[in-house]
Amino acid sequence: MTKTQQQIQLARRPQGVPVHEDFRFETIPVPEPQQGEVLVKTLYVSVDPYMRGRMQDTKSYVKPFGLDEALSGRVIAEVVSDGEHLKKGDIVIGNLSWQEFSAVSESALRKIDTSLAPASAYLGILGMTGLTAYFGLLDIGRPKEGETVVVSGAAGAVGSAVGQIAKIKGARVVGIAGSDEKIAYLKQELQFDEAINYKTAEDIQKALEDACPDGIDVYFDNVGGPISDAVMNLLNEFTRIPVCGAISSYNAESEADDIGPRVQSKLIKTKSLMQGFIVGDYSDRFSEGAKQLAEWLKDGKLHYEETITEGFENIPDAFLGLFKGENKGKQLIKVSDPN
């Protein structure tokens, strides 16, 4: 009898905020690995805000998810059949479908070293998350010693890495996040100089002014929306703004839902730069970034948090939680333990 497993598919394209009904659990056979492939068992699945964009059928930097097809993303898996290069028990990372087992070409998998850091770190601080923070901040933001760096979504996976790297570079770091627990984490555990709870601040503009008496030199933007509108009023000359995410607008149903003060006059007055990017733009420099991040991690200069949800069936919930700001640090789902 063929063994079966669960797969999560895109049942329909979300209207505004995604809901459970946009996902479908489908029972499918566990595949047989073909020539050049190995069978892998899913250990950890990464859910990320950018996936919201892929659920829409619009022109973007990544292909949209297909309707009635499996969703997919970065996954840590265990090799459970011997291949030519990979052996049973190897822990690997790759872009895999959201299902319990996959048959995958060996060349699409990269073996990871779990003696350096736990496997899950390769979905976070040592993976795309850490590299996004590293290249966005250092290549576009270019913080200098003593400058003020503001980061929104500061307690998230990317944001918390950005703030810490900015501190390593000698900048004064101000984080914006959405709960008192996150604020305490940023200030006490990550040593941010200031942190603002945008949900309880009476006047976000005033709170930013108080936290940034010397203005803002770098703004690492993870959120867009009204928070970024407020930041734009405090730019110094030649401010650099890496535009990494706009989570506040990902669920906008139309352009009319994402309206705010235009930025042109502010950019001219301050001669500032805004630049959208994705980590893939830096793929030829990944090894440089990964090496530096691993070094900082080993030296205890970089800390990371994970929010780990247990169980394959909870992947949609964990994804939906990203838009409610439920996660602190990297949001992962643990699907199974290694054998």
Added chain:
Amino acid sequence: MTKTQQQIQLARRPQGVPVHEDFRFETIPVPEPQQGEVLVKTLYVSVDPYMRGRMQDTKSYVKPFGLDEALSGRVIAEVVSDGEHLKKGDIVIGNLSWQEFSAVSESALRKIDTSLAPASAYLGILGMTGLTAYFGLLDIGRPKEGETVVVSGAAGAVGSAVGQIAKIKGARVVGIAGSDEKIAYLKQELQFDEAINYKTAEDIQKALEDACPDGIDVYFDNVGGPISDAVMNLLNEFTRIPVCGAISSYNAESEADDIGPRVQSKLIKTKSLMQGFIVGDYSDRFSEGAKQLAEWLKDGKLHYEETITEGFENIPDAFLGLFKGENKGKQLIKVSDPN
């Protein structure tokens, strides 16, 4: 008896669109040049949109004009008293007050060569205007052969230079301007590939799509507002947007008057860059730019238009006309003929 002359002062800070009452004509003495100074007679005065910003008392890249003090800007003048280096009859350029005669330090004046081009060209294509186009387009926009360059305010002094330089660099150039006469000028005289009259286009978005079948690689933004909102929907990957002016918003009385679709998501999806700049950012490279512009002008590759208003008393009118799009090319005021 002391000779007198007219000076134009800032009588009050404009509320929204400037009006005549914001200016005051004052009778003042013709000054006596002191040691190291020469007396100069104003020939041509330049009026520029950026001056609107200086009329406001807000943080910007240039000091605001003082209330009840003379307005000032780039001026071509004739030396009428012999100095140490400058002689009577020399034609010079400098930042001078809006008045008929000035006593100015010789070191604040630069002698210009009127055999190369008419004196007025030094306020336009060979001056800050041409340099703004040159550095903004080439340093930030970086057009490549075959790319599509869109320029707004295309029939203005900066815009018309931008389009022509983009053509020299082998790009396909689409201009946006506000009258059929300007459209004809762009297409027939300046050889733009396409030109859109935003005032008569039924749907500016559709008109842009038709004019840019391959999307937009460089957008030189002189206007901000709804025109730029429409452009932002057609960005290709890695589009570069030099943000030079936002004339549509200069008269906004508050932030609430300059509201539009937020740009963050669009910048991320296309990995594009917006950068505010002013020509002064490139002051250490002015000689490079001026040399190249003069060469193109000499070779007949660069054409320019001037709208010359006659008479000192018409300076405020000419300035106010900028915001109604009345000028084609550089707006100047001819105050007097050389002796």
